[in-house]
Amino acid sequence: MRFLKVFLASLLALIVFTAIGIITLMVFIGKAITPEKVTVAPNSVLVLETSQAYEEQQQINPLAQFLGDDGGNIPGLFQTVRLIENATDDDNIKGIYLKVNGNGNGFATNEELRLALTRFRKSGKFVYAYGEVMGQQDYYVASSADKVYLNPKGGMDFNGFSSQILFLKGTLDRLEIKPEIFYCGKFKSATEPLRETKMTDANRAQTTQFLGELYGTFLTDIGAARKLDTATLHGYANQALIQEPADALKYKLVDGLKYDDEVQAELRSKLNIGADAKISFVSLTKYTDATTLSDGSGDSKIALIYAEGDIVSGDSQRDRTIASDNYVRDIRKAREDNKVKAVVFRVNSGGGSALASEVIWRELSLTKKVKPVIVSMGDYAASGGYYISCMADSIFAQPNTLTGSIGVFGVMFNLSDFFNHKLGVTFDGVKTAEYADLGTTARPMTDAEKRLIQNGVDSTYATFKSRVVAGRKLDAAIVDSIAQGHVWSGVQAVKLGLVDRLGGINDALASAAKVAKLSNYTLVEYPEVKPSVSKVLRSMGNKVQTSMVKKELGENYDIYQQIKDVKAQHGQIQAKMPFEYKFY
Structure with missing residues (x-):
């Protein structure tokens, strides 16, 4: 009897504690989602x-x-x-x-x-x-x-700009991990960290070019503000003054x-x-x-769709991710809304899945047939980021936007020596067809399998270039010459015809309004920022997890992130920037 009383008392305490916890959490989330209004004092x-x-x-x-x-x-x-x-x-x-x-x-x-x-x-x-x-x-x-x-x-x-790249080939060699690499375009250097120990001549040339252009913009803008000429400013850096x-x-x-x-x-x-x-x-x-910002007035609308982060297939709730299913829904919603007279597609992405890029390109192309589509490029709109931009009626970029990188690649990993020699693990099995286990990491690829993968990469690259040819109305030979995975600055992209004008988001919106013949319009944004309980909790969890990993790894966090990215690329054809450039 005593045991039953203790058990019931404990159970009641647990129920009360849980109820209080849930109520507290709901109050917490409610306050997070609807913050208190703030008043700005005079002066x-x-x-x-x-x-x-x-x-x-x-x-x-x-x-x-x-x-x-x-x-x-x-x-x-x-x-x-x-x-x-x-x-x-x-x-x-x-x-x-x-x-x-x-x-x-x-x-x-x-x-x-x-x-x-x-x-x-x-x-x-x-x-x-x-x-x-x-x-x-x-x-x-x-x-x-x-x-x-x-x-x-x-x-x-x-002291001027520098760019540094982390190469993993030596590490992979020591671990006896053998990447099988397939790519198109001599400048498509996304796989260089896996197959080289230093920059190739082609990558060094392109990086030198666009880094110099970024630096030129940096000096020009500072010189105009401080009333100093660029040669003088460069001298300060070059002489470490x-x-x-x-x-x-x-x-x-x-x-x-x-x-x-x-x-x-x-x-x-x-x-x-x-x-x-x-x-x-x-x-x-x-x-x-x-502050309550005005979204404009009038029945007519311009849809501003933000696309930021890695491009992936399917549905995803992760921050800074362009998931094809999610974006198809948003783009289609804007297209089917008769009050939306134009779309501004804001791209800040170094690319990702080539297939996901094609899916988003398709939905934007359908939208372009019924209303203007204007692209505004951010820090990056390269590779897959350019893929989903090239069909636009007009493209805006900043002088220091990195864009282009028209090329694709695929990576497969052979881990058989790593498992066998380092861990003592071996693999064996049966299959019903010659290529049933294509993509396995447990053995080297055959020459026939390598040809299949390279054919897929070649086909995807040809499709990518054809999208650029049609969207930018350029000759196929010209596109081939400026593709090859080459990364360009916004300034160079305008000269080459990959971008129409230099400008920011406001310029893109003004262009959209002009093309759609709108003097007044209401701005609507996608994806809709509408915090939910699940999103708040997920966001908190992701931030805590990332913060803990960064704190533990310190300067090694970038290496950890690069290895994660490499792992995620196995077996997928990618239209992605060479790597995330680190500037110093």
């Missing part, structure tokens, strides 16, 4: 941080929202640009304080932010930038400010050497408030919660 200063990584669409951090911390509602890139534009006409916002403390974004993203800050300044409001240590990409954004201040004991990197903060001041890269409190004292003077008065700083995340 405020909007704070932007160069270290913030801006994805294409809004990101929600429910834990931060629940705890009341900044970072709970991180706006997407275009949303940030619109918020800066909104601040231009917001009487409560007097200026922007740009905290320069690292950079988590690509070249084209930084260009979008920089242009938005430049437009903000033209309204007559101020932009002050301050940093303790400035890297080249953060300084690039900061150079658009009225005043750029550097900590007197801080530092600045102004910027070693101390005093050097940055001497060579006119910054306007002064000040501590944060001194910069804030200058801001108080600018705001006409007392020396001891508290400045009303408003973070971008709080300004997001305080």
Whole structure:
């Protein structure tokens, strides 16, 4: 009897505890999904941080929202640009304080932010930038400010660009893992880390070319802002003249050497408030919660569809993933909505599955037959990212967008020696047909099997080029000469006919409105940002898992991620960037 009483009491306690936990969780999620409204005080200063990584669409951090911390509602890139534009006409916002403390974004993203800050300044409001240590990409954004201040004991990197690639061939050799590699295009260097120990001549040539063009844009924009010619700026880097903060001041890269409190004292003077008065700083995340951006007016709509991340087949709920089934649904929805008069397809992707790219291309091609389709390219729109872009009526890219990479590859792995010699594992089996076990990692491929795979790669490459020929209205021979897996900058892509114009998302929207003959329209965005309980929990889990792995691996995280990507590529024909370029 005593046991029964203890058991029932424990069971009741467990039920009560579980109920309280569920209620608490639901309150937590409810607060995360519907944050409290924030009010912006008069005479405020909007704070932007160069270290913030801006994805294409809004990101929600429910834990931060629940705890009341900044970072709970991180706006997407275009949303940030619109918020800066909104601040231009917001009487409560007097200026922007740009905290320069690292950079988590690509070249084209930084260009979008920089242009938005430049437009903000033209309204007559101020932009002050301050940093303790400035890297080249953060300084690039900061150079658009009225005043750029550097900590007197801080530092600045102004040594030029470099690109470094991680090669895995030596590791695979030691492990006796033998990749079977199939590719089309002499510049299609995606598989180089698996088959080489250093860059091929072709890859070195293309990387040297586009890196030089990115660097040229970097110098030109900074030179225009700081009233210095590009040759002078290049000389600073080439001679390593910027070693101390005093050097940055001497060579006119910054306007002064000040501590944060001194910069804030200058801001108080600018705001006409007392020396001891508290400045009303408003973070971008709080300004997001305080601002309702207008999506326009009128019955006619323009659909803005964001495509960011790896291109994969099927359905996926992972962040930064372009899953073909999901995008077919969204594109079809926009096409079948008679009120949607044009589509702007925003692409920020280095590619992925060639088949998934073809599926998305098909749906966009059908849409183009009934309404204009305009593409806006972000940091990357290469390989599969270019595949899903090439059919557009018009394509916009930033000067420093990386695009092209028209080529495909496939990788199969022979793990038989690894399993046998390293682990003592062997394999055996039976099959009913000659090619029934094609793709197995347990044995080397036969010559006949290699021909089958290469034929598939060749066929996919031919299809890819035919899509470019039709979409860009170029001669097949010209496309073949500029394809070959070659990566191009936005500037070169315009010259080659792969891109129509240089410009950002606003330019693409203006073009779509013009082609669709719309003076007024309502902007609708896809995929729809609509947090659900499952998405909040999944997002939290993914962020915690990624954070733990990064913390454990440290600098080795990139190696871990590259090995994961290689594993995922086994047996699939890929239209993907050579690798994620790391610039220093």
